[in-house]
Amino acid sequence: MLIQCTSRPVRNFSACHCLSSPKRRSSYSLAVSERYSSLVKSVMSSRVSSQTPDTLQAEDEHIYGPVVKAQPPSSKPEKREPKTLHPFLISEKTLETEETESGPPVRILLKRGQGGSSAPSVTRILQQTLSPEQRFYLERWKRRMIEELGEDGFKEYSQNLFRQGKLFHSTLDDIMESGAAQEKKAPAESPEYPAEVQGYLESISHILEDVSAVRAIESTVHHDSLDYLGIVDCVARYRGVLCLIDWKTSEKPKPFLSNTYDNPIQVAAYAGALNNDGNYKYQVDHGLIVVAYKDGSPAHAHQLSSEQMLQYWRTWLLRLEKFTEQRSSHTSMDFSEKK
Numbered sequence: 001m002l003i004q005c006t007s008r009p010v011r012n013f014s015a016c017h018c019l020s021s022p023k024r025r026s027s028y029s030l031a032v033s034e035r036y037s038s039l040v041k042s043v044m045s046s047r048v049s050s051q052t053p054d055t056l057q058a059e060d061e062h063i064y065g066p067v068v069k070a071q072p073p074s075s076k077p078e079k080r081e082p083k084t085l086h087p088f089l090i091s092e093k094t095l096e097t098e099e100t101e102s103g104p105p106v107r108i109l110l111k112r113g114q115g116g117s118s119a120p121s122v123t124r125i126l127q128q129t130l131s132p133e134q135r136f137y138l139e140r141w142k143r144r145m146i147e148e149l150g151e152d153g154f155k156e157y158s159q160n161l162f163r164q165g166k167l168f169h170s171t172l173d174d175i176m177e178s179g180a181a182q183e184k185k186a187p188a189e190s191p192e193y194p195a196e197v198q199g200y201l202e203s204i205s206h207i208l209e210d211v212s213a214v215r216a217i218e219s220t221v222h223h224d225s226l227d228y229l230g231i232v233d234c235v236a237r238y239r240g241v242l243c244l245i246d247w248k249t250s251e252k253p254k255p256f257l258s259n260t261y262d263n264p265i266q267v268a269a270y271a272g273a274l275n276n277d278g279n280y281k282y283q284v285d286h287g288l289i290v291v292a293y294k295d296g297s298p299a300h301a302h303q304l305s306s307e308q309m310l311q312y313w314r315t316w317l318l319r320l321e322k323f324t325e326q327r328s329s330h331t332s333m334d335f336s337e338k339k
Contacts, residue, residue: 082317086226088272088310093283105177105217108279110231117222120323122230122269126262128326129319134261165249168197168292169218169233172247175201176214176234200249202296211245213237216280221273226320230270235284238303243288244271254291257302263289264304265319268312285309 111117130138146154171193193201216235223229234245246267254260267287275283287304304312 080318082314082321084317085314086272086317088268088275088313089283089285090275093275093281105214105235106219106280107217108219108221110220110229117229119222119227119229122228122266122273125228125269125320125323126266129322161249164196164200164294167194168200168249169247171197171201172204172234173217175208176211176217176236199294199296200292203292203294203299204247204290207238207290207299207301210239211236213242215242215282216274221270221277221280223273223276224278225276226273228269228273228320230266230273232270232274235274238288238301241286241303242282242284243286243303244274244284245288245290246270248289248291250291250293253293253297253300255300257289257304260289260291260302264302264308264312265316267304268309269316269320271309272313272316 142154145157149157211234214234214236216232219232219235221230221232232244233247236243236245238245244267246263248254248260248263257264264287267289271284271287274280285306287309289302289304290299291302292299
């Protein structure tokens with residue numbers, strides 16, 4: 001069988017044909033090639049240095065001194081311990097006591113001024129011992145809020161937050177004292193509570209169902225030997241465990257304990273003072289941080305075990321030492337300026 005081929009114009013050249021075809025070398029490429037060849041010959045024919053990396057390093061050390069290599073950064077931060085590890089629990093007291101828990105909650109009022117205590121508060125100590133990183137983020141948040149609301153708007157915003165928080169705490173104190181936490185009816189449904197706190201009360205309604213045997217409400221605690229004080233929000237049983245409870249309000253969700261910043265340190269400081277205070281015949285080694293939300297969404301409850309409380313107690317002692325050192329430094333500077 002004969003196959004007839006039809007001739008067509010060829011538009012594309014074969015790559016193999018192009019590669020196999022001889023190339024014409026220009027006079028320019030010949031000149032460059034000759035120059036490169038002579039350069040290689042001159043380099044290869046030159047005398048090679050007899051120095052090695054070791055001799056070069058020795059020469060550098062003789063001229064510039066030995067190389068000091070920096071230590072690689074540690075992956076784990078240095079763990080600090082307080083200079084004096086004051087006890088968190090007092091051996092003379094017992095964690096559980098036989099005294100009745102059915103009586104009214106204790107409320108010891110804070111007394112300042114003449115005849116009152118001049119000891120610094122836990123809140124003040126924590127505020128004045130913030131880390132540079134904490135101060136940076138706090139100042140950045142403040143600047144952003146001022147840019148958005150203005151100076152007057154930010155001032156009004158801060159005042160409203162403070163007023164709502166205070167109203168929430170006072171309403172919650174009334175609920176605790178009246179025993180509303182024991183009732184099946186949700187406190188947020190009660191019309192006598194202010195409308196501004198209805199959302200917060202609805203938020204913590206499922207928490208209050210597990211709170212019982214309230215022992216203290218808005219009560220002052222004072223650590224005699226360390227000389228600091230604080231006002232405890234509540235001491236009660238949460239799911240059967242005696243806890244020092246701290247009620248917080250927030251506009252943003254705080255589902256993790258790390259979202260509460262220095263609040264665990266605050267709770268441990270309050271508990272350590274209560275355990276040392278002779279006005280309280282019992283001790284507390286558990287904590288509870290409850291974060292309530294204005295929109296009524298379920299509050300987050302962060303329970304602190306006895307091991308966690310000891311850990312945050314050590315952190316508190318470090319912050320207290322830092323505060324004491326700062327105060328001593330300021331006192332020395334004031335004294336030198338007066339001289």
